Amino acid sequence: MSDAPTLVKCLVWDLDNTLWRGTLLEDSEVALPDDIRRTIIELDARGILQAVASKNDHDHAWERLERLGVAEYFVLPQIGWHPKSQSIKEIADQLNFAMKTIAFIDDQPAERAEVAYHHAEVRCYDADQAAELTGLPEFSPAVVTVDAARRRDMYQAGFRRTAERESFTGPDEEFLRSLDLVMEIKPADEGDLSRVEELTLRTSQMNATGVYYSDADLRALIADPGHEVLTVTLTDRFGPHGAVGVMLLGYHERVWHLKLLATSCRVVSFGAGAVLLNWLITEAAESGVHLAADFRRTDRNRMMEIAYRFAGFTGDACDCLAELPAETAPDRADIEFRHLVAERRPGPTTMSVVGPALGAEDAAGAALA
Ligand SMILES: [Zn+2]
Numbered sequence: 366m367s368d369a370p371t372l373v374k375c376l377v378w379d380l381d382n383t384l385w386r387g388t389l390l391e392d393s394e395v396a397l398p399d400d401i402r403r404t405i406i407e408l409d410a411r412g413i414l415q416a417v418a419s420k421n422d423h424d425h426a427w428e429r430l431e432r433l434g435v436a437e438y439f440v441l442p443q444i445g446w447h448p449k450s451q452s453i454k455e456i457a458d459q460l461n462f463a464m465k466t467i468a469f470i471d472d473q474p475a476e477r478a479e480v481a482y483h484h485a486e487v488r489c490y491d492a493d494q495a496a497e498l499t500g501l502p503e504f505s506p507a508v509v510t511v512d513a514a515r516r517r518d519m520y521q522a523g524f525r526r527t528a529e530r531e532s533f534t535g536p537d538e539e540f541l542r543s544l545d546l547v548m549e550i551k552p553a554d555e556g557d558l559s560r561v562e563e564l565t566l567r568t569s570q571m572n573a574t575g576v577y578y579s580d581a582d583l584r585a586l587i588a589d590p591g592h593e594v595l596t597v598t599l600t601d602r603f604g605p606h607g608a609v610g611v612m613l614l615g616y617h618e619r620v621w622h623l624k625l626l627a628t629s630c631r632v633v634s635f636g637a638g639a640v641l642l643n644w645l646i647t648e649a650a651e652s653g654v655h656l657a658a659d660f661r662r663t664d665r666n667r668m669m670e671i672a673y674r675f676a677g678f679t680g681d682a683c684d685c686l687a688e689l690p691a692e693t694a695p696d697r698a699d700i701e702f703r704h705l706v707a708e709r710r711p712g713p714t715t716m717s718v719v720g721p722a723l724g725a726e727d728a729a730g731a732a733l734a
Contacts, residue, residue, distance in 0.1 A: 370503040373413055373488065374462050377453055378439075379471035380419040380426055383492040389421055389429060397433045400496040405438050407499045411506055412513025414460065414520060417442040418452035418469070440520055449476050450483035460520070468503070470495060510560040512607035522604030523631075529603070538715060541635060544601040546716035548640060553594040553611070558583055560608040561596055564627055572627040573673070574700055575663040578613065591616050593723060597641060599632055599716075606632055610641055616724065620685035621649050623658040626669070633668070640713045642676040644720055649707035652724035655685045658703040678703035 381388045387395035408415060415438055419426055423444040430436040441459055443452030449471070457467050465486040471477050472492035481489055488503065498504050506513065526544070533540045553561055558580055578586075586592040597610030609632045613625035623645070628638045649656050658678055662670065683704050712718065 371465050372506055373468040373503050374466035375414040376468045377416045377418045382472045409438050411509055412516040415439050416456045418449045419444045450480050508559045510563055512560050519607050526603045541715040546601045548716055548718045549598050550595050550720035553596045557596045561611045564611050573669045574659050574661045617688040620655045620657050620688055622689055638672045643710040644718050646707045647710050648723040650709045656705045656707050659700045660703045661700045673703045678705045
């Protein structure tokens with residue numbers, strides 16, 4: 366597993382004699398070879414973003430990409446006369462991607478050398494290799510999740526949202542309300558599992574325990590009536606944010622055991638974690654149970670500790686905790702509980718929440734099982 370190469374998250378294309386045959390400013394026509402078109406479409410389907418770094422007149426080159434029918438596949442086109450190392454830095458910064466996840470393809474050895482000189486971690490490829498990229502392990506994610514297949518849409522929606530936010534002059538809460546945010550919470554099905562697993566792997570700052578649940582663990586828990594695996598998605602008028610949270614709940618008679626809560630860093634500014642916790646607290650109140658949340662301090666999840674404290678969880682003891690199973694697994698030995706006596710909370714003012722009714726029947730079913 367440690368031999369697997371770091372996956373490329375964004376491929377940056379040169380245009381002249383790399384993406385298309387010909388030089389736009391010299392040749393009257395340039396052509397997009399079929400195998401390059403197939404490569405672009407396939408990488409997109411795998412959730413790998415694609416950008417452009419080209420020394421050309423911006424409008425002229427972009428218009429040509431549109432005419433070739435591939436403009437929509439590219440984010441953050443850098444078309445102009447600055448050094449390509451600078452274009453790549455701009456792309457990486459805007460995406461918030463590490464340089465080691467960026468790849469660059471260009472027919473000019475001097476351009477590749479210039480990029481490699483400034484960003485040693487960027488993987489550079491010669492234009493000859495374009496049609497082979499989809500066969501390379503660094504461009505081949507093991508699992509393509511629902512979200513990966515629409516990653517480009519999500520990023521493009523994100524750029525529009527950011528632009529709107531920057532031009533918005535009112536208070537933050539007003540901006541959030543203007544987004545028409547909808548949070549949807551639903552029991553995970555088999556198809557959601559890969560995205561849930563991806564979330565628990567990728568959200569170390571926002572994971573309350575740092576415990577990793579594998580696909581097989583979660584599959585077993587989905588089928589278990591004593592547990593609930595919930596996925597959280599967020600959408601607004603700009604488009605989907607995709608899967609932004611996962612929650613794993615164990616039902617007991619007097620207490621619900623929140624074993625995993627992980628939310629995506631992408632939605633921290635929307636207050637998604639607090640909205641989710643308040644929704645859960647209200648559900649627990651309606652079923653007349655307490656909540657106990659697993660918590661383990663890691664060097665990265667202080668935000669989660671604050672989220673629990675803000676929601677009213679404490680480290681106090683309570684009789685209900687006796688219902689929780691004793692931990693025997695070594696990777697869970699130092700997990701503590703955060704406890705809360707649930708009371709109904711008012712709904713959020715910044716988004717609407719759609720969620721299933723939790724508990725009662727399920728809890729009774731689990732208790733009888
Ligand atoms: Zn209690």
